[in-house]
Amino acid sequence: MGRAPCCDKANVKKGPWSTEEDAKLKAYIEKYGTGNNWIALPQKIGRYIFSLSWLKRCGKSCRLRWLNYLRPNIKHGGFSEEEDNIICSLYISIGSRWSIIAAQLPGRTDNDIKNYWNTRLKKKLLGRRKDSHSCRLNHDPNGVNAVHDNSNSHTLSNSAIERMQLHMQLQNLQDPLSFFNNPALWPKLHPFSERNMIQQQVTNTQIEPSHNEGFNQLPNASFEFQPSNSENSNPIQDGLVNSFDGFSSSKSSGIPYNICSNGIEQFNTNFQSQSSLQAELSNLVYNKTSGLVSNGNEMTEFDCIKEMGQSTKESAVWWANDFDTKSSTSNSWDSAYVLPNEGMFQDYVLAGYNM
DNA sequence: AAAGAACGCAACCGCGCTCAA
DNA sequence: CTTGAGCGCGGTTGCGTTCTT
Numbered sequence: 001m002g003r004a005p006c007c008d009k010a011n012v013k014k015g016p017w018s019t020e021e022d023a024k025l026k027a028y029i030e031k032y033g034t035g036n037n038w039i040a041l042p043q044k045i046g047r048y049i050f051s052l053s054w055l056k057r058c059g060k061s062c063r064l065r066w067l068n069y070l071r072p073n074i075k076h077g078g079f080s081e082e083e084d085n086i087i088c089s090l091y092i093s094i095g096s097r098w099s100i101i102a103a104q105l106p107g108r109t110d111n112d113i114k115n116y117w118n119t120r121l122k123k124k125l126l127g128r129r130k131d132s133h134s135c136r137l138n139h140d141p142n143g144v145n146a147v148h149d150n151s152n153s154h155t156l157s158n159s160a161i162e163r164m165q166l167h168m169q170l171q172n173l174q175d176p177l178s179f180f181n182n183p184a185l186w187p188k189l190h191p192f193s194e195r196n197m198i199q200q201q202v203t204n205t206q207i208e209p210s211h212n213e214g215f216n217q218l219p220n221a222s223f224e225f226q227p228s229n230s231e232n233s234n235p236i237q238d239g240l241v242n243s244f245d246g247f248s249s250s251k252s253s254g255i256p257y258n259i260c261s262n263g264i265e266q267f268n269t270n271f272q273s274q275s276s277l278q279a280e281l282s283n284l285v286y287n288k289t290s291g292l293v294s295n296g297n298e299m300t301e302f303d304c305i306k307e308m309g310q311s312t313k314e315s316a317v318w319w320a321n322d323f324d325t326k327s328s329t330s331n332s333w334d335s336a337y338v339l340p341n342e343g344m345f346q347d348y349v350l351a352g353y354n355m
Numbered sequence: 356a357a358a359g360a361a362c363g364c365a366a367c368c369g370c371g372c373t374c375a376a
Numbered sequence: 377c378t379t380g381a382g383c384g385c386g387g388t389t390g391c392g393t394t395c396t397t
Binding site for chain 1: 381382383384385386387390391
């Protein structure tokens with residue numbers, strides 16, 4: 001049983017907004033606000049304007065138009081280098097949480113940032129890769145690579161690997177091995193983690209780091225929770241200093257675990273999908289690199305992985321594991337208030353990468 | 356100059372979450 | 377507790393514009 005449509009699809013207009021429609025929407029919202037009900041807004045606007053035909057737009061469409069275009073203080077285009085840095089660093093850290101990223105850039109919308117990233121910034125940072133994605137999928141349609149035709153899983157992998165690759169490039173790493181063997185080079189994921197929660201997770205997962213080969217590569221900070229300087233402490237900065245707190249992951253008895261800031265509950269909920277992710281990434285790393293194409297000096301996806309030794313591959317699998325899978329929604333992160341202090345965060349961002 | 360390819364961006368779609376009834 | 381309406385988000389699409397051959 002499908003969900004009931006939010007509006008009468010047959011009687012709403014689609015496509016680009018006219019100036020007149022914009023004016024109606026803007027005038028109404030500026031005077032009365034949204035009324036906390038976007039769905040009913042078009043009809044209200046009709047009554048407000050005393051027009052026989054109200055705004056023939058879906059409420060969701062009105063919301064989108066207002067938030068992305070008509071809302072005051074919206075900036076379009078002309079992203080500064082500082083903004084580029086913030087977007088890039090946050091993308092590496094949290095992935096495509098555009099709303100969270102947008103919350104750090106006043107006047108920018110998630111849609112704008114998403115478009116900017118997909119069309120320009122990604123190419124600028126990673127170099128142009130002419131459709132390497134479709135190349136991979138088409139290269140071996142009946143063979144092992146055909147398994148990639150699972151949109152959900154390969155999207156996750158691409159996201160994770162893209163972030164790896166991006167981070168490596170930003171660190172100017174020529175040699176993938178140097179990246180995977182040196183924890184100091186790994187990115188700062190989950191900078192906002194809460195150490196107590198993580199500590200509890202560590203306890204619950206009953207990990208014995210000293211018995212775990214892969215784990216030895218992790219910084220000690222993952223398990224040594226020093227009390228922060230309470231007077232000057234700042235939760236974000238603390239999180240940044242011990243950035244691996246919220247990122248640590250390894251294997252215990254062959255079972256991968258993943259520590260994140262979302263708590264044990266989410267960890268448990270996500271365990272299955274995390275495992276499948278690990279399996280999928282393992283497949284990519286161990287078995288399914290034959291269809292990849294190197295592209296001159298540019299590092300094509302997976303190039304960095306396919307030449308790795310065994311232990312390094314494990315690290316790659318560990319690293320590439322998306323800490324927050326599709327099964328964990330954006331609400332787990334709860335957008336803007338996660339990062340209450342913009343200035344502090346920019347400190348991190350600007351210190352992290354210079355592009 | 357023309358045609359096709361690539362790009363950029365506004366808008367749509369569908370899904371998961373929240374919350375009130 | 378269940379259900380459904382509304383919200384918010386990320387992914388995707390469609391189309392106008394620009395670039396390349």
